[in-house]
Amino acid sequence: MSLPTSIFWPTDLQRATGHCYGWRKPALCVATVSQTLLDEPPLGTVLLGTCTFKTRLKLDFPDVTDFTLIYYHRHTAYSLRFYALREPQTRNSELTASLRADFTRVTRVGGLNSVVIDQFNSTSSFEPRHGVEISKRIFDLMELVLYLPKRALLLVPPLYGITAFSSTLQQIDVRSKQVLFLAQEVEPLRASHTSSVAVYSERYTNLFNTVWLILNDITIGIAFGSFLCDNDVVLADKINSVIEVFLNDWVRWALQWLDSWPAGLKLNTELSRFYAHTFSDLVSIWGHILNNGAPHLPTVLYICGIASCIGGMTVAIALLSDLIGLLTVHISLCYYLSRILYARFLRTAGSLWNLFRGKRYNALRERTDNWEYDMDQLLFGTILFTLLAFLFPTVLAYYSLFALLRFCTILLNAALETQLAFMNHFPLFALMLRVKDPWRLPHDVYIAVTANPSRCPSSSGNTVSVKVPVTAKSSLRAVRLWRKLAAHYNPLRLLWLVLTGGLLGPIPRDRGPQGSELASGQYST
Numbered sequence: 161m162s163l164p165t166s167i168f169w170p171t172d173l174q175r176a177t178g179h180c181y182g183w184r185k186p187a188l189c190v191a192t193v194s195q196t197l198l199d200e201p202p203l204g205t206v207l208l209g210t211c212t213f214k215t216r217l218k219l220d221f222p223d224v225t226d227f228t229l230i231y232y233h234r235h236t237a238y239s240l241r242f243y244a245l246r247e248p249q250t251r252n253s254e255l256t257a258s259l260r261a262d263f264t265r266v267t268r269v270g271g272l273n274s275v276v277i278d279q280f281n282s283t284s285s286f287e288p289r290h291g292v293e294i295s296k297r298i299f300d301l302m303e304l305v306l307y308l309p310k311r312a313l314l315l316v317p318p319l320y321g322i323t324a325f326s327s328t329l330q331q332i333d334v335r336s337k338q339v340l341f342l343a344q345e346v347e348p349l350r351a352s353h354t355s356s357v358a359v360y361s362e363r364y365t366n367l368f369n370t371v372w373l374i375l376n377d378i379t380i381g382i383a384f385g386s387f388l389c390d391n392d393v394v395l396a397d398k399i400n401s402v403i404e405v406f407l408n409d410w411v412r413w414a415l416q417w418l419d420s421w422p423a424g425l426k427l428n429t430e431l432s433r434f435y436a437h438t439f440s441d442l443v444s445i446w447g448h449i450l451n452n453g454a455p456h457l458p459t460v461l462y463i464c465g466i467a468s469c470i471g472g473m474t475v476a477i478a479l480l481s482d483l484i485g486l487l488t489v490h491i492s493l494c495y496y497l498s499r500i501l502y503a504r505f506l507r508t509a510g511s512l513w514n515l516f517r518g519k520r521y522n523a524l525r526e527r528t529d530n531w532e533y534d535m536d537q538l539l540f541g542t543i544l545f546t547l548l549a550f551l552f553p554t555v556l557a558y559y560s561l562f563a564l565l566r567f568c569t570i571l572l573n574a575a576l577e578t579q580l581a582f583m584n585h586f587p588l589f590a591l592m593l594r595v596k597d598p599w600r601l602p603h604d605v606y607i608a609v610t611a612n613p614s615r616c617p618s619s620s621g622n623t624v625s626v627k628v629p630v631t632a633k634s635s636l637r638a639v640r641l642w643r644k645l646a647a648h649y650n651p652l653r654l655l656w657l658v659l660t661g662g663l664l665g666p667i668p669r670d671r672g673p674q675g676s677e678l679a680s681g682q683y684s685t
Contacts, residue, residue, distance in 0.1 A: 164226040167219070168276065170234035175213045180221075181205040182279075188221070189279045191234075232280050233599075240361040241599035243277045306343040324668070327580070331478035334584055335471065338370055365601070369589035377472035377583055384476055388465030396457040403454075403487060408447040411491070411565070415440050418557055427554040435558045439494045446490035474583050481576045488569050495562040495664070502559040503661030505552055508544065515541040563658045573666050574649035581645060587638050 168182075168189040176193040181201050183189045191205050201207060209221035219227065235241035324330075345367045349360070388395065419436035421427070460483075468476035485492075514520060515538070520531035533541075593601055647653070648667045657664055 164228045165224050167221075167224070167227050167229055168280070169229045169231055171231045172234055174217065174231070177212050178210070180208040180211050180219075182208050184208065186275050188224070188227075189276060191279070234280075235599065240364055241597070242358040242361055243280045302342070302346050306339065306346065327478040327481040327576075328475065331471070331474050331580065331584075335374075335474075338374060338584075342367060342370055365590055365593065369587060372589045373584065373586065374472070376588070377474050381468040381470075381472035381474070381476060384473055385465040385468030385470075388461050388468065388476075392458040392461040392465065395461055396454075399461075400454045400457060403450055404447075407487060407491070408443065408450070411443050412440055414561055415443070418561065422557065425553065425557070427557060428551055431551055431554045432558075435498075435554065438497075439558070439562075442494055443490050450487065474580055477576055477580045477583070481573060481580070484569070484572060484576075488565075491562060491565045491569065495566040498555070498559040498562050499661055499663065502555055505548060505555055506661050508548060509552075512541050512545050512548070516545075559661075563664070566664050567654060567658060570649070570654060570664050570666065571651075574645070577667055578645050578649075581641055582638070585638055585641055 166187055168187060170190060170192075173190070173193050178193045178195045179197055180190050180193055181198070182191040182205050184206060188208065190208060192202075193211060197207075209219060209224075211220070212218045217229075221227075232243070233241075345363055349363055349367060415436045418427070419432050464476060464479050464483075467479060511521075514528065515533060518530060518532065519528045521527075522529045590601060645667065654664060656662070
């Protein structure tokens with residue numbers, strides 16, 4: 161007994177009568193029903209047979225007696241709705257498709273594959289198209305507006321390397337890539353006939369998601385910049401007070417407290433005095449520099465406000481991140497110096513532990529082997545261990561102070577980096593489409609049995625329908641970005657770095673032509 165033939169049928173033609181045109185391979189797929197017999201079937205279709213509807217749908221297809229109707233939505237032209245088995249590739253699509261091809265797999269006749277999905281999407285070509293001129297005028301205007309910025313940015317050399325040292329430079333690089341991205345995507349969108357519906361819809365979503373992000377960024381930036389420009393003097397006085405109290409006086413008080421038997425703990429007097437005097441001098445020197453620059457802080461805030469109005473809120477956040485890094489240079493320098501000595505003490509303690517156990521690390525094999533030490537080596541190790549035991553509490557106390565300050569700075573920087581990243585990459589337009597028109601986003605495709613087959617009656621056949629689930633893939637890039645930020649700024653990871661003497665630092669920025677994920681050329685999902 162042979163299985164019933166699967167016939168893909170448009171939902172808007174359930175009660176149609178006439179000649180059926182569509183494709184026979186790889187599955188029977190009806191594209192349209194014409195009342196008259198066409199001399200030239202459109203878009204590579206062929207005449208499949210005839211259909212009539214009175215009380216039930218009757219099909220007269222050659223070699224088809226028993227069949228199953230699978231209903232699918234035939235989206236209207238330029239609705240940007242589409243079916244997709246995988247997320248569309250807007251760049252290097254042909255190369256990606258060839259790399260994913262499996263030439264050893266046998267083709268399923270009558271199955272739902274990428275060819276059938278493309279046939280679903282191409283059926284919109286049989287319907288009249290509206291709104292072409294309006295879309296073309298919009299893209300013509302965008303191309304005209306972006307022409308001069310695109311030419312100017314192409315003449316500017318890339319900022320490879322230097323963006324690693326400044327959040328502001330990185331944000332300028334990101335904004336320039338956004339403008340170039342818009343300019344490069346306008347031309348393919350104007351020539352809509354050269355790409356499939358899925359690729360065109362993906363490009364359209366990416367383009368307007370970037371436009372929305374830039375417009376929202378500038379709108380919020382104008383409001384915040386106006387606030388900075390109107391209150392620059394008041395804010396400067398508040399910031400100067402915070403700098404003087406927390407970044408200068410409090411740090412020197414903490415150093416003096418550690419140098420005077422803190423909590424009854426007797427530290428090494430000479431080493432503690434060396435630590436306290438050295439770090440106090442560094443803090444005093446940088447505090448003197450900050451005091452000399454304090455009268456110019458209102459001007460700096462006013463310039464930041466102007467930059468925020470021009471470049472958006474992301475530029476203001478980047479400037480704030482750089483300003484915090486500049487104000488805490490003395491804390492970073494003291495942390496680096498204390499961390500170097502603390503890490504050296506830990507490595508020395510590990511080496512002495514291997515010495516007393518009769519072990520030695522084999523650098524060639526990257527393992528710990530047994531080893532016999534001489535009496536002089538053991539005696540020298542005992543002397544080093546004694547020095548280490550007496551000096552380590554002092555090293556630990558001062559390292560803990562600046563590691564705590566550095567930890568707080570990193571957490572503040574993490575909040576700014578997270579806000580900056582999501583203002584540049586948040587899938588705002590895609591989320592709006594998720595609420596307004598989910599069919600325009602890439603989904604998984606599944607087949608569901610019709611709950612009430614009697615409402616779609618057919619003779620000698622069953623009815624099922626092609627649907628899409630609620631879960632979308634449009635926010636995967638934002639999820640990956642969040643995971644990267646969460647993994648780097650995980651408090652447990654930062655705490656482990658503090659305990660082991662690892663280097664606490666912000667997330668690595670762009671250091672090459674490929675860039676990091678935080679500053680990639682693709683800005684929307």
